[in-house]
Amino acid sequence: MTEYRIDDLARASGTTTRNIRGYQERGLLPAPLRRGRVAIYTERHLANLRAINRLLSNGFTLKHIGTFLTNPRAMVAEALDLPDLLDLRWAQRRPDEITHDELERALGPVDAETLDALVDARILTRVDGSSRVRAVDDNILRNLGRLVARGMELRTLIVVHHEFTDRLADAVRVLMSGARDEIVRREGPGWIPSTPDEVEWVTDLLATMRSSATANAYAALDRALDDARDAEVKDYLATVEMP
Structure with missing residues (x-):
């Protein structure tokens, strides 16, 4: 040992x-x-x-x-009582504030209009309604920077990101509504857990639905990205005059 x-x-x-x-x-x-x-x-x-x-x-x-x-x-519900569970953010910790210089090092030139677009697309968020900003997720900013470094226009990426996340949010609501529907099916509308066993059941259902949805979403997204890539390449090649 x-x-x-x-x-x-x-x-x-x-x-x-x-x-x-x-x-x-x-x-x-x-x-x-x-x-x-x-x-x-x-x-x-x-x-x-x-x-x-x-x-x-x-x-x-x-x-x-x-x-x-x-x-x-x-029990999970004993360690994490239900209010704690509902308050717990599953996403990563809140990123630090980012200066304008740091933002431009990551994404290239960012004027006031582009900054507003980044906020509207929920890539950045304003700090307490001020002119200061922070990234919603450091990974999103980093990945956008990788694409900008390869010559893609930032404004185009902002539009694409905005549309993609809106559609993804709709899909996530469909997945997670399954847990709510199951609670209603078993217990009826307006039911609130009142015993340790009931709290444990709700906690386990929400956690399992979330982890299962994450795994299934990753798998579905991988397949969808491959299919979309192949379709776009095929459509593009159809417009190219072959020698």
């Missing part, structure tokens, strides 16, 4: 020695082995730390993680 001192464990897990000590104080990590005055950690500690990192990156709090790790049989 691999053994680690605390500095080695921090490097292997991608966290800090301070965090490791804090997790130990909260009971999220088992006590290390002792060899004299030296604390020795094992693969079990590394596995726990990686699990903690994954849960933190997905928006869970240390309170939730403590319930998961110290009471594996606890």
Whole structure:
């Protein structure tokens, strides 16, 4: 079995020695082995730390993680009561504000009209209604920048992104409405969970519907992108005069 001192464990897990000590104080990590005055950690500690990192990156709090790790049989609804679940954003953390210079380094020249278009397309959002902005998602901005770097016009990309996300939002509503319809089918309109078992059922249904919808959407999107690419190439070649 691999053994680690605390500095080695921090490097292997991608966290800090301070965090490791804090997790130990909260009971999220088992006590290390002792060899004299030296604390020795094992693969079990590394596995726990990686699990903690994954849960933190997905928006869970240390309170939730403590319930998961110290009471594996606890219901999800007990660790995440329903208000917590509904308030939890499944998307990534809110990006930092972005300056105009940073924006132009990513996307090229951005005048006031283009900035408004980026906001309208929900690529950027204004901070408290001011002139300051932040990206809705850093990945979206980064991917647009990759296409701009390959010569595509930013205004065209904004229009395409706007239309694509609008249609995607409609598709997502269709998928997620299935959970609501199932609740109505089983319990009737206006029903509210009132017992631990009912809360657990609703929590599990919403989480499973979300994860299943994500996996199915990725698969469907991959197929749709391949089909659309092939169709566009075929249509383009049909307009080309072959020698």
